[in-house]
Amino acid sequence: MAEKKVPTAKSKSADKPKLAPGATSGYYTDSLGFMAMDSNVPGLSNVILQKLNMGSFEEYRSAVEGNDLAENFGFRSYSEMFQKMEDTYKFCVQCKKLPSSAPEGRSMRRCKRCQNVYYCSSECHRENWPMHKKFCRKLKLAAIDRLVEWLIFTGDIPFTTSPWTTSISDVKTWDDWFSIQENLEEKIANIMAGRYIGILWSNCGKPKPENAELRESIKRLTTDFFTRPLTIGFAMNAFRIDPFTGPITVHVVGASHIETLNIRETDYDELAKMFPGNQGLEVVMVGPEVVNGPVMRLPLTAYGPRGKVYLSGYKALYHVFWETLVENQRAARPDLVVGFHPGFHASQGLTEGWLPTLLLLRDYNIPCLFTMYSDQELKYSLQILAELEMKVLGAGPFPFASCKPEQVQSDPNKPPVSSNSHFLLFKGTTWQDSETDMGELED
Ligand SMILES: [Zn+2]
Numbered sequence: 001m002a003e004k005k006v007p008t009a010k011s012k013s014a015d016k017p018k019l020a021p022g023a024t025s026g027y028y029t030d031s032l033g034f035m036a037m038d039s040n041v042p043g044l045s046n047v048i049l050q051k052l053n054m055g056s057f058e059e060y061r062s063a064v065e066g067n068d069l070a071e072n073f074g075f076r077s078y079s080e081m082f083q084k085m086e087d088t089y090k091f092c093v094q095c096k097k098l099p100s101s102a103p104e105g106r107s108m109r110r111c112k113r114c115q116n117v118y119y120c121s122s123e124c125h126r127e128n129w130p131m132h133k134k135f136c137r138k139l140k141l142a143a144i145d146r147l148v149e150w151l152i153f154t155g156d157i158p159f160t161t162s163p164w165t166t167s168i169s170d171v172k173t174w175d176d177w178f179s180i181q182e183n184l185e186e187k188i189a190n191i192m193a194g195r196y197i198g199i200l201w202s203n204c205g206k207p208k209p210e211n212a213e214l215r216e217s218i219k220r221l222t223t224d225f226f227t228r229p230l231t232i233g234f235a236m237n238a239f240r241i242d243p244f245t246g247p248i249t250v251h252v253v254g255a256s257h258i259e260t261l262n263i264r265e266t267d268y269d270e271l272a273k274m275f276p277g278n279q280g281l282e283v284v285m286v287g288p289e290v291v292n293g294p295v296m297r298l299p300l301t302a303y304g305p306r307g308k309v310y311l312s313g314y315k316a317l318y319h320v321f322w323e324t325l326v327e328n329q330r331a332a333r334p335d336l337v338v339g340f341h342p343g344f345h346a347s348q349g350l351t352e353g354w355l356p357t358l359l360l361l362r363d364y365n366i367p368c369l370f371t372m373y374s375d376q377e378l379k380y381s382l383q384i385l386a387e388l389e390m391k392v393l394g395a396g397p398f399p400f401a402s403c404k405p406e407q408v409q410s411d412p413n414k415p416p417v418s419s420n421s422h423f424l425l426f427k428g429t430t431w432q433d434s435e436t437d438m439g440e441l442e443d
């Protein structure tokens, strides 16, 4: 997530990159996301806070920072939990009215096809259809996925994956990845027969989708879960980083509560399966919004166990982390730095906040892969890197993007985005002739 505003680093090219024209930030539940919500649907952020039994964004933040979410959020039953989650989507998609301001005696009615958007009246429904029909089908998938996502929290998703039997370079798409999973159909059938999926459909207040639709949703959520470790693995492959002769350290820069809130020690184990015989892989989450949960241990000073993935975290701006730990040998120098939607293109303030980090990564010549939500974000990010004279080695649509559609909550009739949909690889500066042995990465 976005790093906060900090004084700019001492550097010869500390000139501010220009603000990307029309840059937006609308997909986050951080303060910026909350502001964007209210500009689309006045009062929506309050509804969300209310549903979560929170008084303010600060309270939400502090609950998110705490470890005992269940207690803070205080749901009494499954149906109440699903209801409250759904209520945060309940506003008229045409006139933006919230249920509280709908005419007396009228309740919000949901589009029957997608089970996702709401209308205060049949007039609004009719007026909105020409626009909504373009997104109704995609929004149906999004509505199923946001329920099925619960199975990640219950532990049903993901299934236990198989070790990679093919070389990384031969796994080019999600279809390839699913094809190396032994007994895939059986594994998905087990999830479908699980206890929690039953609880889900008897409490969520929506009709249960067809089995085929559910299977597809489970697969999309599986890609959503594994997109992050696979992003790291493919960046390692692209930069020919060798985990077999020595341990590897990966820093996840700008990590936020999105990556760290519900993280489990095993969440990046897929990386060890990608590189059987590795000498130990450490993934360090760094960012001011890192949640110090139970698995967020300090970065290693000695090497971690061979053949395994060790997760750690540090709550600070990246360049502060670097000065405090890396420079004092209290954390390893990274072999690779990855940023999941850092969003440094999003505004002037953010660009300034990211500047010390970007310059540090550039000047230490560190292999980096950053991801974006869209082609447009990629374009703006490339402009910024160009202004900083950073050497871009590859960019484009990312083959291991999450397949789960991410709707803009406050404005559903917009093309949904997906996590890690685009990527860019960079290392060093355009004027340095840093020789880089690039591996393959399909665009
Ligand atoms: Zn309306």
Ligand SMILES: [Zn+2]
Pocket: 111, 112, 113, 114, 115, 116, 117, 132, 136, 137, 139
């Ligand atoms: Zn619809």
